[in-house]
Amino acid sequence: MSTAYDAIVIGAGHNGLLCALDLARAGRRVLLLEAADHVGGAAATRSFAPGFQVSACAHLLHGLPRSLVQELNLSAHGLRFAATQISTYALDPAGGAIRIAGAQASGAGLGAADVAAYASLRARMGRYAGVFATLFSTTPPRLSLKGWRERWDMLRLALRLRLLGTAPMRELLRIAGMNAYDLLDDNLHSPLLKGALAFDATLGADYGPRAPSTVLTWLHRLAGEQQAGALGLAQPRGGMGALCEALATACGAAGVEIRLQTRVTRIAVSGDHASGVVLADGHTVTAPVVVSSAALRATLLGMLGVEHLDAGCVRRIRNFRACGLVAKLHLALRSAPVFKGVDAAALAGRLLISPSMDYLENAFNPSKYRDIPEHPALEITLPSVNDPTLAPAGQHVLSALVQFVPYDLGPDPQAAKALLLANTMATLEHYAPGISKLVVASELLTPADLERAFGLEGGHWHQGGMTFDQFFVNRPVALSHQYRSPLPGLYLCGAASHPGGGVSGWAGRNAAREVLKDGVRHGA
Numbered sequence: 001m002s003t004a005y006d007a008i009v010i011g012a013g014h015n016g017l018l019c020a021l022d023l024a025r026a027g028r029r030v031l032l033l034e035a036a037d038h039v040g041g042a043a044a045t046r047s048f049a050p051g052f053q054v055s056a057c058a059h060l061l062h063g064l065p066r067s068l069v070q071e072l073n074l075s076a077h078g079l080r081f082a083a084t085q086i087s088t089y090a091l092d093p094a095g096g097a098i099r100i101a102g103a104q105a106s107g108a109g110l111g112a113a114d115v116a117a118y119a120s121l122r123a124r125m126g127r128y129a130g131v132f133a134t135l136f137s138t139t140p141p142r143l144s145l146k147g148w149r150e151r152w153d154m155l156r157l158a159l160r161l162r163l164l165g166t167a168p169m170r171e172l173l174r175i176a177g178m179n180a181y182d183l184l185d186d187n188l189h190s191p192l193l194k195g196a197l198a199f200d201a202t203l204g205a206d207y208g209p210r211a212p213s214t215v216l217t218w219l220h221r222l223a224g225e226q227q228a229g230a231l232g233l234a235q236p237r238g239g240m241g242a243l244c245e246a247l248a249t250a251c252g253a254a255g256v257e258i259r260l261q262t263r264v265t266r267i268a269v270s271g272d273h274a275s276g277v278v279l280a281d282g283h284t285v286t287a288p289v290v291v292s293s294a295a296l297r298a299t300l301l302g303m304l305g306v307e308h309l310d311a312g313c314v315r316r317i318r319n320f321r322a323c324g325l326v327a328k329l330h331l332a333l334r335s336a337p338v339f340k341g342v343d344a345a346a347l348a349g350r351l352l353i354s355p356s357m358d359y360l361e362n363a364f365n366p367s368k369y370r371d372i373p374e375h376p377a378l379e380i381t382l383p384s385v386n387d388p389t390l391a392p393a394g395q396h397v398l399s400a401l402v403q404f405v406p407y408d409l410g411p412d413p414q415a416a417k418a419l420l421l422a423n424t425m426a427t428l429e430h431y432a433p434g435i436s437k438l439v440v441a442s443e444l445l446t447p448a449d450l451e452r453a454f455g456l457e458g459g460h461w462h463q464g465g466m467t468f469d470q471f472f473v474n475r476p477v478a479l480s481h482q483y484r485s486p487l488p489g490l491y492l493c494g495a496a497s498h499p500g501g502g503v504s505g506w507a508g509r510n511a512a513r514e515v516l517k518d519g520v521r522h523g524a
């Protein structure tokens, strides 16, 4: 086959951009196709009211490897940070907050015993997260152990675990399947501190803190934080879209051709191999390799089609659970809000409303019955405090993640959405009295809205749940876990693949490595 491209990448979210970039840096001729009129996917910046800009979905970097920023020299491509090492403030309903920065916690009546217990728990979890962090850059091995590579990968994994030492290894194996609620209750007293940590264990997940996989999701987050290193929790200047703009510039410099407003409708197949894509305008572009960062079902059942998959595989793909529970609230504010008992410096931080684990579990429970929580749990940022370019002078943007909001809002979605906005504003008003009067414009995006706007399947943070059955060798589905789809020449590189979502770029980079390993270079 002779074509103009060695590879076509579908979707210019951060994973698609990184996959395209790595392929181009390895000498491949790459075409990157994006349906939207901008790059970034769920990591984009957009205007939601005249003069007010906000990060559309992802608003804080917590797992972007610092090494990636350095290796790709993203500062030379325009990336700047408005803030790094951002602290978390767990807001107390009575006023004040606990400040959490890495292994240190202080404030709001936190006793010395809890300060020490938290530091110790965090150090232990940090060691376990180190094992997880090394998995991020690893292609999940085949369990068949047919080749030396599979055997070696499994051996390395076992070794990493063993190197923890006997007692820590036993402890990790004990807690990995546990729920965060019990683990935190076993170690700490402060309801406020436990509420904040449990929030991290459930952020972006589709379960509450009592669910078995919540220690796993907490470790996943902590592993990301280790990779971020000195960046810590970070905010790009210009919002999350600025990161993807920098990646797009790097792509351009490496020779990637990016076409925006170009939707792929079908993956072309010749014989038993992917041979290119069919675009919405009917044109076909050929290439021997197609890599999709779009959602799993959209790629395999939509663009490829069930006729190219066996029945067992189709069943697994249909059963892949992707039901997001995070909504996004954007407020344009005429001035900075005041949070009870919290000094103005904290507005540059990440503010959590999750005052206890029971509060969090109660915020989750209604979602099981497709109901709206009366008291939602919130992660609040005021990005314009660190980056005044996002709002008119003296005014501010509030960007909040609202948990837990069902995808299916029942027979009257508009009424459910109005109730959600009212409950969220009432919750905010309790902690920041008078905030409602500062609002000049607002936008609330439910998981279903996020799916429509960004193509995130089920509006899910990770393009699909991060439970044990959809993790590592089972992600996205067994037998399609090494970034290769069941169709030769078609690969997956989005958040639905290992190691899941968040703005870390691992899925994109790991997929590029597997494409290169397969070593096909047609059309040269």
Ligand SMILES: Cc1cc2nc3c(=O)[nH]c(=O)nc-3n(C[C@H](O)[C@H](O)[C@H](O)COP(=O)(O)OP(=O)(O)OC[C@H]3O[C@@H](n4cnc5c(N)ncnc54)[C@H](O)[C@@H]3O)c2cc1C
Residues within 6 Å of the ligand: 010, 011, 012, 013, 014, 015, 016, 033, 034, 035, 036, 039, 040, 041, 042, 043, 057, 058, 059, 060, 061, 062, 063, 262, 263, 264, 265, 293, 294, 295, 298, 324, 326, 327, 328, 401, 450, 454, 455, 456, 459, 460, 461, 462, 463, 493, 494, 495, 496, 500, 501, 502, 503, 504, 507
């Ligand atoms: C509400 C919310 C808040 C979040 N907050 C954070 C956060 O603060 N920090 C964090 O790290 N993570 C956060 N996340 C998770 C993070 O945003 C995602 O996991 C990540 O951005 C996914 O990146 P991706 O490149 O894999 O996929 P996407 O960003 O979804 O990119 C896929 C791209 O493919 C394009 N596409 C799809 N179909 C086609 C087609 N047929 N043809 C052409 N193009 C197509 C889409 O338009 C899109 O641009 C959040 C997620 C949500 C939903």
